[in-house]
Amino acid sequence: MKWTEVSIITTHEATDIIAEAFRDVGAQGVVIxxxxxxxxxxxxxxxxxxxxxxxxDTGSVTVKAYLPLDDKMPARLERFRTEVDRIxxxxxxxxxISCKDVADEDWNENWKQYxxxxxxxxxxxxxxxxxxxxxGSDDIVIELDPGAAFGTGTHPTTSMCIRAxxxxxxxxxxxxxxxxxxxxxxxxxxxxxxxxxxxxxxxPNAVRIAEENICMNHTEDVIETGVSDLLAGFDGRAxxxxxxxxxxxxxxxxxxxxxxxxxxxxxxxxxxxxERIKDVTDKAAEKGFSVDSIDELKGWAAIRxxxxxxx
Numbered sequence: 440m441k442w443t444e445v446s447i448i449t450t451h452e453a454t455d456i457i458a459e460a461f462r463d464v465g466a467q468g469v470v471i472x473x474x475x476x477x478x479x480x481x482x483x484x485x486x487x488x489x490x491x492x493x494x495x496d497t498g499s500v501t502v503k504a505y506l507p508l509d510d511k512m513p514a515r516l517e518r519f520r521t522e523v524d525r526i527x528x529x530x531x532x533x534x535x536i537s538c539k540d541v542a543d544e545d546w547n548e549n550w551k552q553y554x555x556x557x558x559x560x561x562x563x564x565x566x567x568x569x570x571x572x573x574x575g576s577d578d579i580v581i582e583l584d585p586g587a588a589f590g591t592g593t594h595p596t597t598s599m600c601i602r603a604x605x606x607x608x609x610x611x612x613x614x615x616x617x618x619x620x621x622x623x624x625x626x627x628x629x630x631x632x633x634x635x636x637x638x639x640x641x642x643p644n645a646v647r648i649a650e651e652n653i654c655m656n657h658t659e660d661v662i663e664t665g666v667s668d669l670l671a672g673f674d675g676r677a678x679x680x681x682x683x684x685x686x687x688x689x690x691x692x693x694x695x696x697x698x699x700x701x702x703x704x705x706x707x708x709x710x711x712x713x714e715r716i717k718d719v720t721d722k723a724a725e726k727g728f729s730v731d732s733i734d735e736l737k738g739w740a741a742i743r744x745x746x747x748x749x750x
Contacts, residue, residue, distance in 0.1 A: 441508040441540055445519065448499050448535045451738050452712045453526055455596065455685050457502045457534070460522040462642060464515040466504035471594065473500045508540055559598040560605045563627055568655065579630050582655050583621060596709045599734045599741035600683050601627050603707050607679055607743075608633055615639075615677040615699065617669055617684070617692065622649030622662070624681045629658040637677070639667035669695070676701040682708050686715035693726045697746055705731065709741035716740050 445466075449457050451473070458469045506515055520536065527534045556566045558578070566572045568584045604624065608614065608631035616625040616638040625638035638653075640646050646664050653662050665672055669692055670680075678701050682692055689708045696706055706728070711719055713735065720730055723744050731743035 442505045443508050443512060443516075444503055444505055444539050444541050445516065446501060446503045446537045446539075447523065448501050449526075451500055452714065453534070454500050454502060455710055455712075456526050457523070458504075459685060460519060460526065461502070461504035462645070463522065464506065464519045465511075465644075466506055470503040471500060472503070505541070560602045562605060563601050563630075565623070579627075581623060581626050581630065583623060583652055584655070595736040595739045596683050596741065597623060599736055599739070600624055600681055600707055600709045603734065603741060603743060604628060604631060604679070604681065607705055607707065609678075610634070612678040613637075613675070613701070614679040614681065615670070615673055617667075617673075617680060617682040618688070619649050619664070620645055620683070622652045622664075624683060625649065625662050626653060626656045626658050628679070628681070629661040630656070633661065633679075636662040637665075637673055638662055639665045639672050641666065641668050670699050671695075673699055675699070676704070678704050680704070680706045682706065682710075684708070684710045686711045686719055689719050690722045693722050693728070697726065697728075700746055703745070706744040707741065708744065709739070711740045711742065713738050713740060716742070 445461070447457055454471060454473075458471070461469050506512060516538070523534045523536060556564065556570050556572045558564045562577055562579045564572065564574065564578050564580045566580050566582050568582055572580065574580050601624070604627050608628055610632040611634040612632070613635045614625075614628040614633045614637070616622075616628065616636065619625050619638035619640045622638055625636050628636045636658075638649055640649065643666050646666055650659075650664050653659050653664065667673060669688065676699055680696060680700060682689060684692070689711060692706075692708070700706065708719065716733065719742065723730065723742075728744040728746055731745055733743075734741045
């Protein structure tokens, strides 16, 4: 099968919004080429090539997605260009789009270049399915195939969530993962001891992909999946609600989240760029939530909220 690789050069701030736009037109995954992250990997000795020079220009990010080359491709591309034009106005930056055709085998190999085993928390290790890894005594290994999913766990928005979940999850808890994508946070919650995890996404393709990763990690007995627009498809209350989205969706979430949190429960929200922290915290305060903590990394924030004021 033939695919079209759609590539866009954009700002760090617009990266996740562009990824969401790709998802809206049917992409099942994205590759994010972040020069700043490449430099971090080189300095940490995590890259395959020890003599690789650091990248000098770290001001922009390249986001790539693969769309099936069929009769719907022109309409998908036009819709994507329209959304990018809207994003570029909001973010006040240029977005250069390019396209090229690739075969299945090229796509599969492209994924493998950018994803390697990484310990993203104190215990949790994210491992691609094709790599070998000898786990330490305190390691919790999550196996993923990024060629079929959004979210490898190594992006700052996700790694901050994983580190927070290591502190928050207790045995037997109920957790909800809103906008689950690849399912990585839901799998982490299950492997950290949650008794019941509900993981849902707006995109049926994402749900299918999450289910594949959930089965790969033998957590299907703990994790329930389904399609949902934010919390609309969830039932009951959770001790922890994880939502690695974007600021606008997190703000929408506050209209309903108090109906889904157990007493003393925590909303862990991520995918928020630094410039939007105040927008999110203002909405939280309006709905009666207080901020437990704000973690920031590489221009992104993950925020823990509780219902009610701090004691």
